[in-house]
Amino acid sequence: MTDDIRRNMALFPIGxxxxxxxxxxxxxxxxxxxxxxxxxxxxxxxxxxxFNDVERLLEIKDLIEKGVNIAGIKQVLLPVSKDSExxxxxxxxxxxxxxxxxxxxxxxxxxxxxFGGGNRPGQVSLIQGELSRFYQ
DNA sequence: GTTCTGACA
DNA sequence: TGTCAGAA
Numbered sequence: 001m002t003d004d005i006r007r008n009m010a011l012f013p014i015g016x017x018x019x020x021x022x023x024x025x026x027x028x029x030x031x032x033x034x035x036x037x038x039x040x041x042x043x044x045x046x047x048x049x050x051f052n053d054v055e056r057l058l059e060i061k062d063l064i065e066k067g068v069n070i071a072g073i074k075q076v077l078l079p080v081s082k083d084s085e086x087x088x089x090x091x092x093x094x095x096x097x098x099x100x101x102x103x104x105x106x107x108x109x110x111x112x113x114x115f116g117g118g119n120r121p122g123q124v125s126l127i128q129g130e131l132s133r134f135y136q
Numbered sequence: 137g138t139t140c141t142g143a144c145a
Numbered sequence: 146t147g148t149c150a151g152a153a
Contacts, residue, residue, distance in 0.1 A: 015138065025139080026146060044153070046139060 010040035010048035017049045021057045028057065034070050036060050036077060075107065 014025050021028070031037055032047075037056050039047040049057075056077070063073045 013139075024146075026148085029140085030146080044139090045141095 007051040010050045010053075012049055012054075014047050014049070017054055017057065020054050021061055023057060023061055031057070031060055031070075034074070036070070036073060 012020075014028060017023070017028060018025055028037075029047075032039065037049075037053050037060070039049045039053050042048055059077065060073055063077075
């Protein structure tokens with residue numbers, strides 16, 4: 001996949017990204033502060049975004065429009081690959097494991113609803129309801 | 137002309 | 146989030 005290097009190659013300044021994503025510079029920088037995206041910098045401290053960064057911003061924008069806040073977006077966008085020691089130590093004892101199972105399922109459901117096809121009227125509540133209640 | 141950081145009606 | 150200041 002030498003195509004990845006192209007997508008991860010920092011190319012455009014924030015001005016272009018603004019037009020590409022319809023987000024304001026303020027928002028883009030704000031999301032960066034919350035580590036939703038980590039653009040590269042020029043020697044002059046100018047932000048340089050890659051195609052991947054732009055796609056990521058589009059996903060973020062999508063979630064924002066669906067009423068998800070920063071905390072919620074982090075849960076959905078940031079790699080959730082961190083069940084290392086916990087799963088090993090307490091793998092047969094109920095509570096913790098059961099909770100992770102639930103969160104894992106919730107996470108899956110969220111991704112499906114958020115990125116999968118579309119939402120049927122009346123079923124969108126899970127996002128604005130559950131999610132915002134958990135990560136508000 | 138653009139972008140950056142910090143701050144605030 | 147918008148917007149302004151002051152500097153790069």
